[in-house]
Amino acid sequence: MRHLLSIGDLSREEILELLDTAESMHEVQHREVKKLPTLRGRTIINFFFEDSTRTRSSFELAGKWLSADTINLSGKGSSVSKGESLRDTVMTIDAMGVDLMVVRHMASGAPAQIASWTGCSIVNAGDGTHEHPSQALLDAYTMRRRLGGDLAGRHVAIVGDLTHSRVLRSNLLCLRTLGASVTLVAPPTLMPSGIGPWADTDGFGTSYELDDVLPTVDAVMMLRVQRERMSGGFFPTPREYAVRYGLTPARLARMPEHAVICHPGPMNRGLEISADAADAAQSLVLDQVSAGVAVRMSILYHLLAGEGSTS
Amino acid sequence: MSPARERVPEGTTPTAESGRVVLAGEEIGRALRRIAHEILETNKGPQDLLLLGIPTRGVHLARRLGAALHDVEGVEVPVGSLDVTMYRDDLRRQPVRHLEPTDVPGDRVEGKVVVLVDDVLFSGRTVRAALDSLADLGRPRAVRLAVLVDRGHRELPIRADHVGKNLPTSRGERVWVRLVEQDGADEVRIAADPARREGERQ
Numbered sequence: 001m002r003h004l005l006s007i008g009d010l011s012r013e014e015i016l017e018l019l020d021t022a023e024s025m026h027e028v029q030h031r032e033v034k035k036l037p038t039l040r041g042r043t044i045i046n047f048f049f050e051d052s053t054r055t056r057s058s059f060e061l062a063g064k065w066l067s068a069d070t071i072n073l074s075g076k077g078s079s080v081s082k083g084e085s086l087r088d089t090v091m092t093i094d095a096m097g098v099d100l101m102v103v104r105h106m107a108s109g110a111p112a113q114i115a116s117w118t119g120c121s122i123v124n125a126g127d128g129t130h131e132h133p134s135q136a137l138l139d140a141y142t143m144r145r146r147l148g149g150d151l152a153g154r155h156v157a158i159v160g161d162l163t164h165s166r167v168l169r170s171n172l173l174c175l176r177t178l179g180a181s182v183t184l185v186a187p188p189t190l191m192p193s194g195i196g197p198w199a200d201t202d203g204f205g206t207s208y209e210l211d212d213v214l215p216t217v218d219a220v221m222m223l224r225v226q227r228e229r230m231s232g233g234f235f236p237t238p239r240e241y242a243v244r245y246g247l248t249p250a251r252l253a254r255m256p257e258h259a260v261i262c263h264p265g266p267m268n269r270g271l272e273i274s275a276d277a278a279d280a281a282q283s284l285v286l287d288q289v290s291a292g293v294a295v296r297m298s299i300l301y302h303l304l305a306g307e308g309s310t311s
Numbered sequence: 312m313s314p315a316r317e318r319v320p321e322g323t324t325p326t327a328e329s330g331r332v333v334l335a336g337e338e339i340g341r342a343l344r345r346i347a348h349e350i351l352e353t354n355k356g357p358q359d360l361l362l363l364g365i366p367t368r369g370v371h372l373a374r375r376l377g378a379a380l381h382d383v384e385g386v387e388v389p390v391g392s393l394d395v396t397m398y399r400d401d402l403r404r405q406p407v408r409h410l411e412p413t414d415v416p417g418d419r420v421e422g423k424v425v426v427l428v429d430d431v432l433f434s435g436r437t438v439r440a441a442l443d444s445l446a447d448l449g450r451p452r453a454v455r456l457a458v459l460v461d462r463g464h465r466e467l468p469i470r471a472d473h474v475g476k477n478l479p480t481s482r483g484e485r486v487w488v489r490l491v492e493q494d495g496a497d498e499v500r501i502a503a504d505p506a507r508r509e510g511e512r513q
Contacts, residue, residue, distance in 0.1 A: 001407075024412060301397075
């Protein structure tokens, strides 16, 4: 593994190896001394052109706990805002001798483009509406921990604003590779166009009715309604969205008892998820955050620790 | 993903026939029982003992040692495992290694007499990594080392406190430990290792 750009590049074995490694990393999180010497002398840059709290801070912690030197750059306040091109900015950073760049960018495909320019390893930390691989891995990790097994044969519903979601694409690829069955649930306006043929060839389901899907799920993943990406007209009012597609207390009762709730955060309480559901015993929201660091440590370990990794 | 993978380089997979057997069956059990007595003697009893096996075969040996200590003294000595992969100094010379679990009973090494258990003591680099990893877990009162086989050729100032068998070897040889729990048989085998001789000539 040289880059992590898309879940689609990973085999089932590679995904499981990343998740198994994360189990070992998770144990470090509970130690008094949260530090491993493994990536000593390596340099990691978190390059975030979009806002982020949990992804950036967990990548930073992951790097620090593995003893790498990490620095953070954001689009705002860097030369990008002075008009420098993405390529010039990236090449400047690369020239400083960086081993790995964690990139978040509003343009789909930007991390792949950067990977073609530089010699260092690139981790896609979310690009436009394309992918967010580390989020999918930590979701799979969290669900696997709670549900047991390798998620093969499990039924996961992904619900919400699918059109604008990069988490959807990565999660779909990850869950399908692991052998889970997936049903996408969204209002017709937020179902990605052309999903029909994809669903047919890749073998996942789609539905407009959340209530029909809930009784058979092992996990339900509520995606955030991304108000910042909505130029309007996708649903009449937030209130109506909450009634039709929100995880309300009534819907919580329709789910099997063992089923779990995931949300990649940040949550819009009262919109896609009710406070009852967010704070329920089945909710894995905080487990997801704590798994985030372990999974990202695993990613950094696999990209930087072995022979032939970049220098 | 088999745990045996990492210690056997490609093309040198040991077969049941290769090399000669230097320890077999009950001899291993006798060596472990002697080590158990030695540990109790050095420690003047079983108090504060904590056995930590280094994956993968060291963990099986640590469990057997724990059982032997129980037979002798009638007390349960805690047994765990300590994966040292993240502390190795040769990570960048090999493909990414698979991690094994670290499990320290009670989550504390503070004040304990930790006995590290491994199958073969060779360069001493694994033990060096284990000492570093222990230091990050806390401050044991003492650390001792028990190995089934000491084959010499140390590259660091490290020695074992308890040795099942001292085995003079050449660097061009390989020592394979097979244990019932993992490999279906108990034996220590020594054989020429073409890969390693090659490596030395370079």
